[in-house]
Amino acid sequence: MAPEADAAGSTATDEQAVGESPPPSPRHREIVEVLGRELGEGLLGHHYSARDAWVRVSPASWRQAGLVCRDVLGLAYLSFVSAIDWKQAPDLGGQKRWDPEAEPTEEPADGPGRWTTGVAGGGTRFQVFARLYDVVGHVGLTLKVDAGDGPDGEGGAAPRAESWVPLFRGADWHERETWEMYGVEFEGHPGLRHLYLPGQFEGFPLRKDFPLLAREVKPWPGLVNVEGLPGEDEPEEPEGSGA
Amino acid sequence: MIGPVAGTFLGIHAAYWNEAVLKLVLGFALALTGAGTFVYVYLFKMVSHLQSRLGPMEAGPHGSLQLFAEVLKFLQKEDVFPAKADRLVFGAAPFVVIMSTLLIYVVIPVGPRGVASNLDIGILYALAVSSISVIGVLMAGWASANKYSLMGGLRAAGQLIAYELPLVLAVVGVVMQAGSLNLQRIVAGQANFKLFGFQGLGLYAIPQFVGFLIFLIAAQAELTQTPFDMPIAESELVAGYMTEYTGLRFLVFFIGEFATAFALAALGAVLFLGGWWLPGMGAHWGSAAWSREVVGTAVLFAKVMLLGFVIFWVRFTLPRFREDQLQKFAWKFLIPLALANILVTGIAKVVASA
């Protein structure tokens, strides 16, 4: 039971092909239909799983989609707004997979302009996604939008998306965190500034090319024997550390 | 009949200076013993048992020496001054507070001749002198150079001033009944008091129950105990105006707090519960002087412990009032009630003497 296995993951940016899963409930289908009606060209793709629904909209209609969801569809509860970076993380000296006997991964299918993205498609390295919920009808929706390629795109412009703060005041903090971690600039946000990180922090930590220093300094499994047993002089070198 | 007693201190004929030294030593002893007993019995043990735990058990049997351990601990701590603090004011504040407390002990009678100075304006003096602590609190709050302390000090000043009035007005009823401000005469008045023809009940708490209640509430507020402990609101301002104090100065504040509690409880016992007098102590007046002093002291002590129990019980049960609710309670409820009490007392006195 992995319905997304064949439909998802393609680099196609169009509507799902024949063979997609049926909507889990009439309400989900209604949501996607209303969005298609209101946004027209803005609705770029949708996807259903056994109990959930995704839609992908165009960057120009991101805020419009939020408005439609809130006012027309009753999805008034904002769960979160965040982002995904679809670039494969560089192999941290083989430490991402600690099992030395596992098969090597295939060559990543990405390159400039071509990214392996998730359900409901998408074509850029950064995608902003959000989750809305209807507390009365008990139905939720995940919305995605392409945000841009960031430093890997032409010109190296920052990824950007429209801000949802005029619609949901709670999006304020979520967008601040997304900017802080991914560098996604939200247009119309009252003031993007650091939420978690100290003021002088440089870089965007959750991007895949931002190194996880702990793993570089101390490769898995870390320093196993810090102190030798009584009678020994030196701590042992951990085995299997390093590529 | 018990008449007003005057004369020498504890029946001892001594020169003025000898007597003064004796009074000083005994007064200090009373204050410190009282504060210490309150701290141990109520703060360490009673509250712990209320909160289903045991309290200090290590130092001495059942933690009885914990007090000395704490005193030693405070004495050997480093004397820290915040960098921006006003040194003179900061250093002097705790001593102003404890001075005002110790001055109350001058008039508390522990026996027929056991009072350091039998002032004719006894209770007025005691209440006046206890208000000096407000200055000390404000000094502490301001000189600490700490915003939290300042807020605590301001809150404390507002609260202490607001609750002075109910405290005084509650006492006025007693004064009217006794006909004197002198504390020994108030005790005598309770001893001679006839309620519906029964002599020997000896408590102004019965006719003056409203006043007694107001006195207890106002005393709770004067001690900045919950439900009136906004100034020291532990979870908000850390320790309010006492935040920056360590070592000896904090110890002085701490002792001052409990010495004031003992003093106010003693005043309450004297004014409302009959002080050192027990029914049956009247017949042998004038003889066996020492026994009466000792018994009187014990009786007063017991009554003070009873009031202390009530004060601390309330402290650890109720949540705290917000500052404006506190002020509203004082100004809009307690003071009119106290005034009504005075009115009724006056009417009753006129009617009774008619």
Place this chain on the structure above:
Amino acid sequence: MTATESQQRAYIAGQAAEARVNFALETEGMTLNVGPQHPATHGTLRIVVRLDGEQVVWADPIPGYMHRGYEKLCEVRDYAQVTTLINRIDWLGSFCNEVPFVLAAEELMGIEAPPRAQYIRTVLFEMGRIANLTLFLGDMAAQVGALTPVFYAFRDREYVLNLIESVTGGRFHPNFDRIGGLKDDLPKGWIDETTQVMRRIGEFCDEIDDLLIGNRIFEERCRGIGVVPRDVALEYGLSGANARASGIDWDLRRDEDSPLAWNHADWKVWTHPDGDSFARYWVRQQEVREASKIVGQLLDDLPSGPIRAKTPARIRIPRGETWMHAENPLGEMGYYVVSDGSPGGPFRCKIRTPSFSNVSIVPWLLRGVYVPDVITILASLYFILGDIDR
């Protein structure tokens, strides 16, 4: 980009436009730091507050003192290792953090845990809820000034923690959930002990009723303080008891088809129309009672069977994405797990924590409020630092 003072002020001024205190005309106010070390904030949360006398002009929470970078750490760990990590998000009811993640992984793999495991998961989940919320009941009382109920809360919580320890081996960080079921079965005699303890928890709720709910001073301190209207609550993403206290009838245990066993027990969802601090306290107190009832009922008819489904030795999750959320003690907690099919851990694991949203409403909620009420409001919103900061 550093946050300069003028930037911050401009941002706050935009928010203070509706404030009851006129931002532009403020008299010489005082800027106060509540925290990061402060008895009232449950952990290291810093709230910069600008006061005019005793009234708040604006407030700006600054989280991040406990930011551990969980989302990045999850990406370099295996699915089995991630559960060790996410235990520590909400450390008071920590079994509850593991459950949505494990359910998400199971859904992506297409595995179903056996019924006995689902029942025991629910029981442990509810016990985590009791452990979490009893601390809240005592703690908020302490913030308001009643110093004694805290001790009663901790005493009764100890029984629950001892029970959790006897099953999982850890009082605070059980790390007991596995993909496909649980690590171990219940020890002998545990069910009887638990039923007794649940009765004790019910009595504790009655004690709280007597001590606090009926207390006039407590009501005066909490009623009408920090009112959150329903639409504002939805906008800011308030969930769990905070939302139910604002009149939103929503409980994920009842409203979602979860594989866990909540619909096998008979229990009630409590809401309160007021939306003030008292309502939030009251709703959580009812929740503790209901949780103890759920545990008692589920343990009465516990199905027998295996405790764990057959899973491959090396967990490899096929490509896919899923969103799984649950009604944690603090609110709606969810994991958005993206897998790229490679052996190893999640490709992206977005952790949606309830306290993050609960604290995001603080700037809006604290304008024009008195300083003692600031403490009451923060206590009633109930956040845990590990939950805000991840």
